[in-house]
Amino acid sequence: MELVSGKRFPLDAKDYKLYEEVGEGVSATVYRAICIPLNEIVAIKVLDLEKCNSDLDGIRREVQTMILIDHPNVVRAHCSFTTGHNLWVVMPYMDGGSCLHIMKSSYQDGLEEPVIATLLREVLKALVYLHFHGHIHRDVKAGNILIDSDGAVKLADFGVSACMFDTGDRQRSRNTFVGTPCWMAPEVMQQLHGYDFKADIWSFGITALELAHGHAPFSKYPPMKVLLMTLQNAPPGLDYERDKRFSKSFKELVAACLVKDPKKRPTSEKLLKHHFFKNARNTDYLARTILDGLPPLGERFRILKAKEADLLVQNKALYEDKDQLSQQEYMRGISAWNFNLEDLKNQAALIQDDAISNSEDSSVSGKQRNGQDDAGTPPDGVSPDRANHSNDAQQLEDGLNDIHDLENSLAAFPMKPLQALKGCFDVSEDYMDAGHPNWKNSARSDSEHQSQQYASAKAEDQETGRDDGESTCQSGSLPPPAISGHKFFPSGSLVQDNVQSPKKFIGDGDRYAVLFMVQYI
Numbered sequence: 001m002e003l004v005s006g007k008r009f010p011l012d013a014k015d016y017k018l019y020e021e022v023g024e025g026v027s028a029t030v031y032r033a034i035c036i037p038l039n040e041i042v043a044i045k046v047l048d049l050e051k052c053n054s055d056l057d058g059i060r061r062e063v064q065t066m067i068l069i070d071h072p073n074v075v076r077a078h079c080s081f082t083t084g085h086n087l088w089v090v091m092p093y094m095d096g097g098s099c100l101h102i103m104k105s106s107y108q109d110g111l112e113e114p115v116i117a118t119l120l121r122e123v124l125k126a127l128v129y130l131h132f133h134g135h136i137h138r139d140v141k142a143g144n145i146l147i148d149s150d151g152a153v154k155l156a157d158f159g160v161s162a163c164m165f166d167t168g169d170r171q172r173s174r175n176t177f178v179g180t181p182c183w184m185a186p187e188v189m190q191q192l193h194g195y196d197f198k199a200d201i202w203s204f205g206i207t208a209l210e211l212a213h214g215h216a217p218f219s220k221y222p223p224m225k226v227l228l229m230t231l232q233n234a235p236p237g238l239d240y241e242r243d244k245r246f247s248k249s250f251k252e253l254v255a256a257c258l259v260k261d262p263k264k265r266p267t268s269e270k271l272l273k274h275h276f277f278k279n280a281r282n283t284d285y286l287a288r289t290i291l292d293g294l295p296p297l298g299e300r301f302r303i304l305k306a307k308e309a310d311l312l313v314q315n316k317a318l319y320e321d322k323d324q325l326s327q328q329e330y331m332r333g334i335s336a337w338n339f340n341l342e343d344l345k346n347q348a349a350l351i352q353d354d355a356i357s358n359s360e361d362s363s364v365s366g367k368q369r370n371g372q373d374d375a376g377t378p379p380d381g382v383s384p385d386r387a388n389h390s391n392d393a394q395q396l397e398d399g400l401n402d403i404h405d406l407e408n409s410l411a412a413f414p415m416k417p418l419q420a421l422k423g424c425f426d427v428s429e430d431y432m433d434a435g436h437p438n439w440k441n442s443a444r445s446d447s448e449h450q451s452q453q454y455a456s457a458k459a460e461d462q463e464t465g466r467d468d469g470e471s472t473c474q475s476g477s478l479p480p481p482a483i484s485g486h487k488f489f490p491s492g493s494l495v496q497d498n499v500q501s502p503k504k505f506i507g508d509g510d511r512y513a514v515l516f517m518v519q520y521i
């Protein structure tokens, strides 16, 4: 039930009528639809559970969180339920669509600065809320920033689609992982020491570049290159010739986010006070500018899909090529690639110098090309010398070591093919409130565990005298905030997934699929 408006959204597919497709992700298709009893247009994300290798409990928690969320800049699910082997998540319909689709339709070279400032400020408000409540979004990108016809901006996609397609090929799916390499923070790629909400700040910086240029840095490269470039290159920035049109404050904002050491990145709260946001306008400005004159979302989506299909035919011969494949996926607005560690190693072995050369991507600043980050220090693990010498054999070796590290860390996340559990996802706001024992207990145990983590972290902070200025109180229904420096687990929770729930499927020894998670509760 939609508590705010007092509406009850039914948990039965026959109460909804699906209209046209308005979006497509890695594992889900999104439709415009009508809720017949309420006569209300909604968006329904349809996820085929039978096609997924995933963690049911993780998905369940994600849906649950999506329903608990209560912030004007975050897409909140009205309800979710299973129908046949599909999971349906019913959400408010955002008829402007995603920023990625808007850019693809009309702003291929990027948006104007006041538009970007307005969009990013709204996204940051969402991140302040999520981070305060102990959540990492893990998939901040233009494709997940939705706009409605009034210009309201909401961050979407809480990882309901964080599952991996079963290709049916057991050999290939072994060691496969799914991710969003272009937006992924270096520490998330490495997963050596865990990561925290600062990973979202990195993705936020990449999203800023995406909105400025119409595409994310490194988006033309295959996943392996993106991983290596992110780990080994200096961070991308806005200092290139083509970026002259942008203000100094915008460049500073991006540079502040894209620092390799997560501790040196500002918090979302601090970032919201950045002087760049003085350029931001009211959200109706977005409706008057970027949405004005756009065809309806369904039509835009259909046109983009047709273009993409054309391109596929044209590039058929080249399509086997990994670069093309990568680009194709990006064009589709799909953020994740399935890739195989053996392939990655082979690719890495072929990469001599080009993948590691900063000069390949024009988002990298001159200063950064000299191996300096914005604090004037060499980027982590890269000496100034190395940052400039792309064919250095040491770099190749380091790249392979990185892959080895990845392999080790990724192997820690066993998954079992998903089996549809009828009823597991049937949930709505009133369902939660009515005190359904499983959901309520589950929500409470998450919350309690996080409270404990919070309390001990707080004590630790007091001991060390650390204060990063994040303790402003906010209203909301989610658990207490998590603290920087605390390890998050693949679901984005503070609680280790396989400890938390007896329902988690683990132990299919020959089928270790690794979800390089970017999606989030």
Ligand SMILES: Nc1ncnc2c1ncn2[C@@H]1O[C@H](COP(=O)(O)OP(=O)(O)OP(=O)(O)O)[C@@H](O)[C@H]1O
Pocket (backbone or CB within 6 Å): 022, 023, 024, 025, 026, 027, 028, 029, 030, 043, 045, 075, 091, 092, 093, 094, 095, 097, 098, 101, 139, 143, 144, 146, 156, 157, 159, 160, 161, 162, 333, 334, 335, 336
């Ligand atoms: N509530 C909504 N209203 C309108 N369009 C939506 C809505 N939710 C999603 N979409 C559209 O559908 C697309 C795919 O949705 P979503 O990102 O949630 O799927 P996904 O499988 O998680 O994709 P990915 O993993 O690539 O992020 C979005 O990029 C957006 O264009």
